Amino acid sequence: MTSAVAAALARIGERDPALHAFTEVRHEEALAEERAARGLPLAGLPFAVKGPAGLRSYAARRLVAAGAVPVGTTSVPGPGTPWQTWGQGAHGRTVNPWRADRTPGGSSAGSAVAVAAGMVELATGSDGAGSVRIPAAWCGVFGLRTTAGLLPSPDRTGLASPGVLASSAARAETYLRHVLDGYAPRPPRLPVPAAYSPDLGFASVEPEVAGVTRAAVDRLVAAGVIRLVQDPVTLLDPADAWTAVRGGSPTPATRALRAAGDRALDAFFGRTPLLLTPVTPNPPHGHEGPGNVYSTALTWAFNLSGHPAASVPAGFTPDGCPTGLQLVTARGTDAELLGIACAVECVLPPPGPPRPPG
Template sequence: MDLSHVTQASAAEIAAAVRRREITAVAVMRTFLDRIEQLEPRFNTFATLTAEAALQQAHHADKLIAGARDPGPLAGVPVSVKDLIAVRGVRQAFGSKLLADNVAQHDAPAVERLHHAGACIVGKSTTSELGSKAVGDSPLTGVTRNPWNAERTPGGSSSGAAAQVAARMVPVALATDGGGSIRIPSSFCGVFGIKARFGRVPVWPPSAAPALAHVGPITHSVRDAALVLSVIAGRDARDEASLRSPVPDFLASLDEGLRGLRIGWCPALGYGRADAAVLEACEQAAWQLQAEGAQVMELQPPFARDPGPAWNRLFYGRIGERLAELAPTPAQRELVNPALRAAVAQLEAFGPPAEAELAALREETWARAQSVFRTVDVLLTPTLPVTALPVGVDVPPGHAGRNAVDWSYFTYPFNLTGHPAASFPVGFDGGGLPIGLQIVGPLDGEGAILRVASAIERLHPIAAPRLV
């Protein structure tokens, strides 16, 4: 492999070249670190860069190969880790000034598994504070910018992760998703991001919103995401919600094609709306799958009511509890992002929640989502109602009354239900900003999602922004 092209290569290609001794893991890492040095000042994607540790990990991979030992399926692949995920000995600040000096004492299970697979952790990517906004800024790290247009947000809360992958600063980024935080920035940045079924990838230490939290990859390619999922999925006793069932063969799904697959296209879920340019690109991509052998049909909106109130209670209610612990005084509260304070205060203003009503809404949302998959094998929707917002804007114009996440109408329901979901880029708006198509599967439907994403990838190869 030519070093001059290594930043354009997939994770699978890099690992294969390193394992064949065509290139060293150290040379790969130095090449990516050079690119990070060049681009990071423009996009501000790293909360913490761990260059020396990454080079040491790369050297270890090379040493194993020299001794005829296999470092693993991600040998020498640079990976960033979102700053909500623990990496032992590295600052884990959650994008918050309140936790600026916090250092993780343990690796998260997914990070342990990346290490065992030969990946090299290059640093911690930026996040909105406590993962609480769908755009990319935090009080601690400032504004992260979108490589397609630096005056636009990359989305959030996995802002740095998606921006790094889009800018080819890393081939793989490990991210989290509690209401769309993998899919939102993947859509805004024109990359592929997937959250598997709830519990497929263990989450530990516990998230601030444990009933909604997922860990998953953002990548340049569907195959890379399947490869990373194969590495990080599986039971871990530290996370009681992690699944005991065997990990599916995600890579095998990529070769199955779409013949006989029933795909439902749904332009709205029963509330909210998407811009015309978004709808046009997503609908066109959906119907194109007929030529790949799928049976495509348009579905009626599945939800009678917006599940936002139930999601907000589980998400901002729990984050509010975390903030009460971290910032008990008014002076400490002033250090918190204003949009986060507002969302928590709005929830508190409603008084004691009607828990029975919210539980009924969650159950209704679950039942209606399940009913969709009695008719189709995969559900397609827009990932987002809009393309990337200007930096500094928390809620899209025309969507007043929504908070800093629940304007993302299409993503958060599938955190409530735990269904696997992904975003794949399918076009651009008139300003050249990416548009994402959301792909949702039944509970054990990661394979179906990957099949569909692989087919879309053949029709719409992932583009890269021109960075000069």
């Protein structure tokens, strides 16, 4: 019988030449590590790691200690552009498995593609502006960025939090259970009171994206998973504050902008446990770039504020591209967020791997 790691390596060999999700595949090492992991809790579970430093990340080391086996490192953006919603594999640019003429998102590009194409069910990521949630949304998989400070940040600014990309929210629980000390499932009491904001008060969201995410919210209401409350969330555009923090040069104006966002979100979560938004204002763009659109417009506010946030597949735009619904909860409620996501995907099931391109 073919082992789980051998099967994953075979799928990578079959599918990755067209997708370029991986920068390195660990054939012999992974098979040897699978044999050595017998008897451990995650014995032989294949997973992928983000980027060249992925094997050294805290999350990867915790998963390996539990017996999971990293089968390869996945693509991240290369040099040469100011936008980071793309990836560069070992043999070419990483393509979206649903439409090869579109980007998969980034910077956890290859991790999202590896999961979406069914090469692995779990991959590590990190999210400093939306780098887990955006590729999860555009590839039709589940993505979670954890509360800031809950796990060691790969970024000196603290904007980036470790995260996971997975074939489902239920599969992502494997990650939290073994990476986060003291994790315990928190099934929600349904319906969960939630507010839906299509634009956070400032973003310009393309109609096809807004339509898919609003339809997903309506399905959740009809199924009794959420109860919509009228609690508008109006933020100021956080772009200047994020850029200043990332560049290490905050000013009094950008500090005030960040503080205003924190106050607004703290007040909201003091009243309402769940915020829903589109993940991105736009569908996946072409490989030439997003133009003047900030794909991060609806995600990076929560990197500044430190809240946990997830992307669940919401459906497809008319051009055949996946769209994500963003779920945000109070700081430190990662287990509750994952429990809500599991309930959501009972109504909005993940689409599963697309047909291979060609």
